[in-house]
Amino acid sequence: MSNIVVVFDFDKTIIDIDSDNWVVDELGATELFNQLLPTMPWNSVMDKMMNELHLQGKTIEDLEQVLNRVPIHPRIVPAIKAAHALGCDLRVVSDANTFYIETVLRHLGVRECFSEINTNPGFVDDEGKLRILPYHDFNKATHGCTLCPPNMCKGKVIERIQSTFATEDKKKIIYLGDGAGDFCPSLKLVDGDFMMPRKDFPVWELICNNRNLVKAEIHEWTDGEDLEQVLLGLIASIISAEDTKNSVENSSQLFDCKFRTIALEAFPKPLYVPH
Numbered sequence: 656m657s658n659i660v661v662v663f664d665f666d667k668t669i670i671d672i673d674s675d676n677w678v679v680d681e682l683g684a685t686e687l688f689n690q691l692l693p694t695m696p697w698n699s700v701m702d703k704m705m706n707e708l709h710l711q712g713k714t715i716e717d718l719e720q721v722l723n724r725v726p727i728h729p730r731i732v733p734a735i736k737a738a739h740a741l742g743c744d745l746r747v748v749s750d751a752n753t754f755y756i757e758t759v760l761r762h763l764g765v766r767e768c769f770s771e772i773n774t775n776p777g778f779v780d781d782e783g784k785l786r787i788l789p790y791h792d793f794n795k796a797t798h799g800c801t802l803c804p805p806n807m808c809k810g811k812v813i814e815r816i817q818s819t820f821a822t823e824d825k826k827k828i829i830y831l832g833d834g835a836g837d838f839c840p841s842l843k844l845v846d847g848d849f850m851m852p853r854k855d856f857p858v859w860e861l862i863c864n865n866r867n868l869v870k871a872e873i874h875e876w877t878d879g880e881d882l883e884q885v886l887l888g889l890i891a892s893i894i895s896a897e898d899t900k901n902s903v904e905n906s907s908q909l910f911d912c913k914f915r916t917i918a919l920e921a922f923p924k925p926l927y928v929p930h
């Protein structure tokens with residue numbers, strides 16, 4: 656296990672579109688969706704839309720079929736699998752819902768790569784209808800962040816993840832996202848972390864305009880192929896820096912021991928290759 660925690664946004668990061676829009680459009684309910692949107696928070700509109708679609712006779716299987724056709728760049732799944740194979744702890748932080756995300760990740764065969772999915776609860780009720788609830792129940796209490804929508808502050812999720820790190824772990828977070836909702840969590844990242852905003856998308860613009868507020872190192876990406884290269888490049892460089900540091904620490908321990916000369920002689924000699 657490496658000390659790297661990779662946090663993925665879902666919509667327009669793992670998948671190439673917005674899952675709510677995709678479902679609504681594919682099930683032919685765009686017009687109603689657009690009518691409802693100005694009247695209540697997005698998350699509440701989605702719960703209402705699921706009720707409407709259920710009344711129209713759309714089933715959970717219809718929904719699953721639509722989700723299984725979701726557009727995704729062909730390099731995303733290999734990137735996820737490679738990051739997982741390199742020992743990274745992968746997590747999702749998304750304003751979609753558990754039902755969509757679980758369905759899509761299972762269909763792609765990468766659900767087991769993720770240790771955690773932080774998102775709005777989505778579940779099938781007794782009538783066979785999908786219910787979508789807010790991550791933070793804003794009817795009970797506000798989450799208090801003015802940057803984020805009432806149902807979810809992704810920054811709070813990052814703070815919760817950070818609170819589980821022991822100081823000696825020296826964990827590094829790599830955060831990937833595209834939307835305005837990914838700006839708040841990028842402000843929670845600390846020196847030594849990495850922020851990967853999708854170029855020309857809202858979070859990228861927000862970061863460009865508030866460059867001094869972000870402490871993490873910033874590495875932009877454009878599409879799935881670029882995401883794979885940038886992400887795996889960062890992981891490789893973090894791991895090799897950790898390895899170098901560990902071997903330096905080990906060698907300084909050797910200097911302290913009484914077999915100092917023996918230990919020093921045991922080090923492999925650098926190999927010189929003539930030009």
Ligand SMILES: [Mg+2]
Nearest residue numbers: 664666667834
């Ligand atoms: Mg997104």
Ligand SMILES: [Zn+2]
Nearest residue numbers: 800803808839
């Ligand atoms: Zn927030």
